[in-house]
Amino acid sequence: MNEIKLDIREISLGQLKDFFIEKSHKSFRAAQVWEWIWKHRVLNFDKMTNLSLKHIQCLKKHYTIKKINILEFHISSDGTVKFLFELESKKVVEGVLIPQRNRLTACISSQAGCSLACTFCATGQIKLHRNLNPGEIYDQVFFINQYAVKHFKKPLTNIVYMGMGEPFLNYKNVLKSIHYITSSFGMAMSYKRITVSTVGITKIIKKIADEGVKFNLAISLHSASNTLRSKLMDINKTNDLDSLLNSLIYFYDKTRIKPTYEYVLLSGVNDSEQDAKLLVKFCKKNPCKVNLIEYNKVANSIYEKSTNLATIKFIKLLEKNNILVKFRRSRGADVNAACGQLANKIN
Ligand code: SF4
Incomplete structure (x- = not known):
């Protein structure tokens, strides 16, 4: 045998x-x-x-040696490049290269599909196929970096685990991939250039705090009200805002790394003055930064992006309350490479 x-x-x-x-x-x-x-x-x-x-x-x-290959890539009118990577099983996962000012950021996937079904996300509409192994995650970074060096004449400056899947439901392989990305055996990148984004699996946030991780942590927050957040993201029913905050206080105490709260602005859903005030209140409880994200419409979605006026008012209210806030415009939407749009049509 x-x-x-x-x-x-x-x-x-x-x-x-x-x-x-x-x-x-x-x-x-x-x-x-x-x-x-x-x-x-x-x-x-x-x-x-x-x-x-x-x-x-x-x-x-x-x-x-299991590996992935580049199946296709598509270049957006704003320069964003979306990659379709084929696994040995012929399933496809996606990665994105985002050139912006002096930064070259790779957004990579940690799972093929996703089990969490956040209502604003295209990946959530396709079932979880499986976790990616460390080599398959690493390969995405390697290929996107090769492309960056060839076409932009410089290597990647940043890596974000914000593609398909929830990294903390595959956290062992995610940590291993980060080990090789940062190791002198691998790409020798700095931990400071890496951000892992999670919906907020509180048990794992505490666990990685105990392990003394050095990468940045981003939380998909999207609402500071438990009622609304549970409607947007199922995970809030088991990991609510109190337990999330608790884990983030623990994380900051152990690592001194300020988490970033990702907040996608959905018109008439989470972009009112009251929503902004709730967010300010939540932010005041632990050191943090906020990234407000322009929504990208996905097929069959019930959501629309916030108006310019609502967006400006929201930002001003946060700034008036001394919250560190950045606004991220949609990138790569014409090739379905933008935030929340990764759900390849091949699977
Ligand atoms: S936002 Fe992240 S966790 Fe939620 S469905 Fe999309 S890929 Fe999964």
Whole structure:
């Protein structure tokens, strides 16, 4: 019977060292393999030129390497690039490159599909297929970075885990992917350039605070009223605003990192003066920043974006109360690459 081979990008460097020792090879071979796999993304054992045939055969006998490929990419009139990545199962996940002023930001997916069904999000309309493994998450960053270097003559400046899926429902693989993105074996990027966005899984927020993570945390807030937030996002029924706040206070105490609250402005839904006042009250309870986001209409949606007047009033009320606020205009909407629009038609 054929032995089931492990994906080599799912094990640790320590495990690979142990493997080489067990097979009577030198443990430093593991570091060589690691550099091929993560730094150069050479995912074919035959092409690891500093290994001998016996090492290559040994690796091939016991390991496989799962990877993703670029299926298509689409360039928006504002320069945003949407990538469709194909998994080995032929399912498709999406990533986006957002060029803005001196920044090049990659928005990447952590799951194929999503189980959470937030009402304003296109990804929520497709079922969860599966969690992505660390290599599949890393590959998105690698490919988008390659594109950035080729077409913009510089590497990515920022990475946001805001594509398809809820990162904290796949948090072990997300943390592993961040480890390789930041490691000298991988892309050696700074933690400060990475933001993980969650709907607010409070148990995991506390857990990563305990682990002393160094990346930025963004919370999909969208309302500071439990009644409204539960209508917009099912997760609020089990992780309400009190428990969310509690976990964020804990997170800030442990890490000194101010979370960013993401707030998509929906016309007549969460953009009134009363909504802004509730948000101010919530923000005053723990150090934070606010990103107000222009809504992008998705198919079958009941929502519309806020008017300019409502948007300006909302921003002014926050500013008057000394809340750090930024407004993010929609980007890449003509190729369905904007926030909340990632739901490829191929799945
Ligand atoms: S907003 Fe995030 S968590 Fe909610 S449905 Fe969309 S992808 Fe899932």
